[in-house]
């Protein structure tokens with residue numbers, strides 16, 4: 123379903139919460155990222171803020187970049203390939219997920235989750251990466267301030283300099299790589315929420331005994347609440363007429379919940395597919411296995427293949 127909110131000169135936003143409509147809209151090349159200050163006032167403010175916040179030394183996070191951005195696509199393909207076997211249950215990985223499995227079992231507090239997960243994700247990008255309470259706090263504050271829709275909080279975090287300081291700290295820990303900062307500072311929070319759900323499932327004796335690793339990962343996976351697109355020219359999508367600068371919010375959290383399909387949660391059929399999908403899914407499966415003392419499944423690639431893989435020619439030259 124789509125809801126269109128338009129107040130002339132002030133705002134023009136369409137909300138879409140159905141995965142089929144999201145897929146249909148997303149096939150329309152007039153909807154893209156690389157947000158420009160266009161359209162009514164609030165659209166311009168939001169677009170400008172996102173591009174300002176989600177950039178490191180002038181280089182934007184992958185989630186800000188356009189569908190045809192060759193470097194983004196090369197980075198996406200390279201990370202996807204690099205993470206293909208990153209969740210193979212080696213002794214190091216089993217040790218790294220121990221605190222996470224303990225949390226799922228209810229024998230470790232919530233405070234262990236962020237730092238343990240941040241270390242695990244950070245090491246995918248920098249082998250010497252170690253989380254710390256300060257770095258985890260930076261990730262939590264940065265995510266909160268960046269996502270906030272409260273203009274007072276925007277002003278506050280700018281005036282106090284916390285947003286800049288947190289982003290700087292995160293960036294420094296991974297060699298100023300915006301893809302890595304997205305991982306340890308933003309995307310990580312979806313895994314934290316997924317583990318909170320997994321803990322609930324574990325606490326329920328019926329779910330604990332009936333869910334196998336794949337079913338547990340599917341049941342617990344939490345999608346990003348929403349992802350944003352901007353209209354680059356005049357057009358029609360189901361439920362709305364677009365003008366340049368119109369914003370379209372895919373309410374992925376709701377859509378994925380209804381579809382009960384990891385491909386929706388990871389935008390797997392889209393040009394913007396998450397390159398960490400297989401890794402995250404296998405990681406969640408592995409944590410469930412470890413928490414419930416089940417035998418380890420052989421490491422196989424259970425990542426859903428992107429349906430549009432053939433349409434994703436990767437330009438020469440990786441990151």
Ligand code: HEM
Pocket residue numbers: 184185194195198201243246301304305306309310312313316343344345346349350374387388389392393394395396397398399402
């Ligand atoms: C539960 C965990 C996660 C979920 C549900 C998830 C989901 C998503 C979704 C829906 C997108 C598409 C955004 C859009 O359409 O604009 C995306 C993009 C992306 N994700 Fe994830 N993600 C997760 C974890 C991660 C992690 C841990 C990393 C890094 C290690 C990561 C790296 C990326 C990157 C780099 C992109 C941008 C792809 C591009 O457009 O080039 N994600 N993710």
